[in-house]
Amino acid sequence: MKLRKLCPGIRLISIFLFFFLLTALEAAAFKVKVTVDNASIQATREIGGKVLARVPVNTILEAEKKQGEWYKVTWQKVTGYIHEMLVEEVSESELAQQEPIRGGKPEAELIAEIELKMKESKDLIRQNQEIEKAIGSLRPLVAKAIGLTDQKRQKELTTEIFLWIGLGYIAQGDDFSALKEFRNMFEVNHAYAKQTTRNIIDPKVMTLIQQAENEFLGLVTEYLLEIVTEPKEAMIKIDGKNIGPSPEIYRTTTPKVVIEIVKEGYKPIKEEFFITHSPAKKEYVLERAGINVEIKSNPSGVKVYLDGVDTGSMTDCVLPVVPFGVHKITLRKESYAEWEEGIEIKEGMESASVRAILTPNKYKFLNKWGGPQSPFFKELSGITVDKENNIYILNSSGSKVRKLTSEGKVLTNWGNLGAEFKSLKSPAGIAIDSQGNVYVTDAKNHCVVKYDKTGKFNKKWGVFGVGKLSLNIPLGIAVDSKDDIYVVDSGNSRIVKYSNIGLVKKIWGAQGTADGSFVFPAAIAVNRKDEVLVLDRVRIQKFSSEGEFISSWGKAGIGDGEFAKPMGIYIDSNNYVYVADSSNNRIQKFDDKGKFIAKWGSTGTGDGQMMFPCGVAVDSRGYVYVVERDNNRLQLFGVVPSSES
Secondary structure, three states: OOHHHOOHHHHHHHHHHHHHHHHHHHOOOEEEEEOOOOEEEEOOOOOOOOEEEEEOOOOEEEEOOOEOOEEEEEEOOEEEEEEHHHEEEOOHHHHHOOOOOOOOOOHHHHHHHHHHHHHHHHHHHHOOOOHHHHHHHHHHHHHHHHOOOOHHHHHHHHHHHHHHHHHHHHHHOOHHHHHHHHHHHHHHOHHHHHHHHOOOOOHHHHHHHHHHHHHHHOOOOOEEEEEEEEOOOOEEEEOOEEEEEOOEEEEEOOOEEEEEEEOOOEOOEEEEEEOOOOOEEEEEEOOEOEEEEEEEEEOOOOEEEEOOEEEEEEOOEEEEEEEOEEEEEEEEOOOEOOEEEEEEEOOOOOOEEEEEEOOEOOEEEEEEEEOOOOOOOOOOOEEEEOOOOOEEEEOOOOOOEEEEOOOOOEOOOOOHHHHHHOOOOOEEEEEEOOOOOEEEEEOOOOEEEEEOOOOOEEEEEOEEOOOOOEEOOEEEEEEOOOOOEEEEEHHHOEEEEEOOOOOEEEEEOOEOOOOOOEOOOOEEEEOOOOOEEEEOOOOEEEEOOOOOEEEEEOEEOOOOOEEOOOOEEEEOOOOOEEEEEHHHOEEEEEOOOOOEEEEEOOEOOOOOOEOOEEEEEEOOOOOEEEEEOOOOEEEEEEEOOHHHO
16 A cells, blocks of 8 residues: 555654654664774773773774764673774775784783884974874874773873874974864873873963863863954954954854954955964954045046946046056046056055046037138138137138137237238248247248237248248247247248247258158147147157157048148147048047047038138137138037937
8 A cells, every 4th residue: 555545643653664764774883893902892982981891903893873982882792882093984895805803912012012102203293303204103002002901001191192192283383183182181081191291381382281171171161252353344254154343252162263354445364263262362454455546537427447347436436445456447438538547556555546538539510600601711721729718710811810719709909900910921820829929830921920919010030941040831830838939841841949039949850751751741739748749741740849759640541540631730738639631621639649539520511511621729628629721611619418429
């Protein structure tokens, strides 16, 4: 009959019997083999207990599950306990290969053998040599000593063996194992252990022996460990278990614990700690794992990446606990070029900060002044802006140098209504120094004309020719931080550097395509490092203020970073470079190393389109002004809002 068809009472009994049999099987006897001669079966589970029987080496005994360090065994109708040191568990296959039982040695011979082995191991431990070997030699002597018939000698030898095994562990730096051996020593014979250790003077050894005795006597049943960290509120784990934030008091029955300390921003700690007294206190001064890094940007609201991983933060923000070492900070925002910079976080630094100014890479048309039929502008040729964001425009008719507000309103009180500029035949380039003085190149008069900040004529220099004091179709002009003047002497394929009163300070360049040579150079600009960028037919070359070549980029073409008869160049306050790519009817933008960032414009007369843009300038707000020779107009561009990108 199947179990499920039995009545409930019988089914319950059947289940009980099933589990009873299962339990009985688990507790079923197995076999152990005696490993020493004259091994003792005792009435109780303690060293030195009453001996019920002596068993020869290699005897196979029926045993039950081990209780602590003792097996319960039966031999020749005697049931008692045998220490684990005296036996080993054996399998059925091992039983099949069992050798016959041999006779044992006389007790005196066994004692002499134990004492000799002990002396050899003691000498090694005293000399701090081959400690592992010494412990390994002492360990099996415990079993041999336990097997002695002379109980007094049995306990004395066993006590000494445990003592010296403990001393061996101390020599190895394993205090916890030493403590266990010293406790075994006291459990074998408390009085003899006290007598044997009374002359030990080593403070560390005596501390461990005293601790072992206190445990044996029950004076210490648990240990109190106070854990303190600086700073506080570090999470503590002991033996893999969370016990809370520091400071914390932990109770344990074992003096050996594994402590883990974790706190954000600090290096984790994991160590094995041995408690030698109770209560005990362990203090940790946590070591910083990194520092907070403040990230600010203009504009703000920019995603922050650390080493290529999105931090989830947006500027302005603080990145918590950036690890020590070299890292890469990347900022990304729609309509702006990606910003990237390396940062090194050094130990000892309290904090760090990063300041970033993002540059737009998408621009939209905002406004325009003039047009193809404009009577106001005619054949525009150059543009610049001053510190107040006023706009200066060059054209070939009327007032050849016009000054406008940033809103496009003409300032009629500047330059005596244009009278100061009537001598100019073909203004080509314009620049402003730190005092507000205005410098204009005249391509047809082959000279540079200086005006004060009111537009009044001040000085003129240069004559047609190839000599040091001569110029031939001067076009672009720029001013550095020292108010030195740089002029593109286009017809002579060179750059001439002047003081602000027209004294020649440096000349470099020649016609050609090699580094430092030019093919119809047209425009020039100086960055915040006083590096000079010269624009010719198909490339930009960078020089030091003394004309030493640094680098170049660009080639002929219509792709990104390629040019077709570019005529205008400008560097903004963040060293970004803007080029009026004239025959391609567009503006291109680069970083100071020549990396392409943005472009805009196409051929035409519509808003945002261009017809031979010949000049570009950027004000302090980031607005971009473009003058077009063939459309007779000025256009204004600004950043595309993120919602439109």
